[in-house]
Amino acid sequence: MDRQRRIWLQASAASLLTSWQPMARASGGWRAARPIQLIVPGQAGGMSDIIARVFGAGTGNDLGERIVVDNRPGASGVIGSYLLSNARPDGQTLLTASSDTHTIYPHFFNNPKFVPHKHVPVATLAFVPFALAVNRNLPVTNLRELIALCKKKTVSYSTWGIGTTGHAAMLAFMRAAGIQDMLHVPFTGSAPAVQALLAGQVDAMMGAIPLISTNRAQLRPLAVMSRDPSTALPGIPTLAQAGLSNAADSKGFWVGLMAPPGTPSNIVSVIAVEAAKVMRQPEIRQKLEGMGAQSESLGPVEFGKLIAEESGRWAAITRDAGVVRQNI
Structure with a gap:
């Protein structure tokens, strides 16, 4: 009887462990079911493309699958951004967004083809002065x-x-x-x-x-x-140092990851943690800094605040510049 009881307990424990493992993975985060499509709304060789490929190459196994860069240039980044709006919110499709698409574009055009604030901020990857x-x-x-x-x-x-x-x-x-x-x-x-x-x-x-x-x-x-001189352009002053004290004072324009509207927070969190880990790697920081970019990963909340603040600033600049919105 004791032997039968031991066998039953062992079988029960094995069954419990087997059933718990998927739940443990789910509670600990999300893993991709297939290669992740990373849309770049610009041409190959541009800064968003370079940063996307640096990020993709630096990711490990924590996401479960590799990242595949998909260049979709056209219409000042609108085509790629529109594709994200219609993608399934399952973490399998991301966008390498930038200040271009999500804080500047809305102030130049009427009837936009996509609504930037409906995309889900995941993490910044870098700032480009x-x-x-x-x-x-x-x-x-x-x-x-x-x-x-x-x-x-x-x-x-x-x-x-x-x-x-x-x-x-x-x-x-x-x-x-x-x-x-x-x-x-x-x-x-x-x-x-x-x-x-x-x-x-x-x-x-x-x-x-x-x-x-x-x-x-x-x-x-x-x-x-930018607020600081660039090591990639030694000897070149900032706008403020050159006499324009009222010029823009920032780290530069951002490049970051966006997810489709409605993407669950647990998926966003997993990808954001991976982005922070990748962009902290010394070899990646060194590579980007050598080009004049600054590797930095802000999480979803901080990223969302940055977008709101930057959008307000560009609204004022375009208004003062007399920009007439175009119909598209």
């Missing part, structure tokens, strides 16, 4: 001379689209410098935008520091749009 650069043939050597030239004649600048960070950053510069007008020349991506500057087709550009620093030999960087 911008720098103002000019073609080397433009007769200016510093920011003060550029401002004086802009007040005498029409100076052109390139961006990767209306309502993008490059466009908004230049409007913020113009507002701080008291420049009434510059000629905006939008392109389909950051690569053709900087190529136009290199070729002398436009005079200036406000672009991500990694983009500017890579081409420094052919361009003339004048100032960094």
Whole structure:
């Protein structure tokens, strides 16, 4: 009888352990059932794409499956963002969002194709400061001379689209410098935008520091749009140091992860923890800092607050700049 009782207890314990394991995984978090689609709403080689691939390559086994980057460029990031809005809220689809898509876009267009505040903030991945650069043939050597030239004649600048960070950053510069007008020349991506500057087709550009620093030999960087100088552009002052004390004072534009509307908090938490772990890795921090970006992961709550604050700031900037919203 004792032997039979021992066998029964052992069988019961084994059965209990087997049934408990999935529950333990569920209570401890979420795991992907298949490879996770990470939508990048921009071209390959852009900053969002680079950061997405750095994050994807750095993830371990905690999510259960690998991350697959899916580039969906077009319409200043709207196409990829729209796809996220219609994805299932199961953690299997994420978006590498940016200030472009979620804090600036709504202030440039009527009838938006997606509603940014319905997406679920997961975590920031990095902050990317911008720098103002000019073609080397433009007769200016510093920011003060550029401002004086802009007040005498029409100076052109390139961006990767209306309502993008490059466009908004230049409007913020113009507002701080008291420049009434510059000629905006939008392109389909950051690569053709900087190529136009290199070729002398436009005079200036406000672009991500990694983009500017890579081409420094052919361009003339004048100032960094952040609160601190950049190690990727040594010797280049911030806008404030160059004389614009009322210029934007921030860490730069953010790149982060968004989940579809209605994604459960337990899934968001698991992915946010993984993002923080990945972005703290020394080799990743070193790689991004070498390009001029700052690796930093804010959690869902802090990320949501950042979006709200930044959206309010850009609402004021675009209003003061007289931006007329376009219908799309």
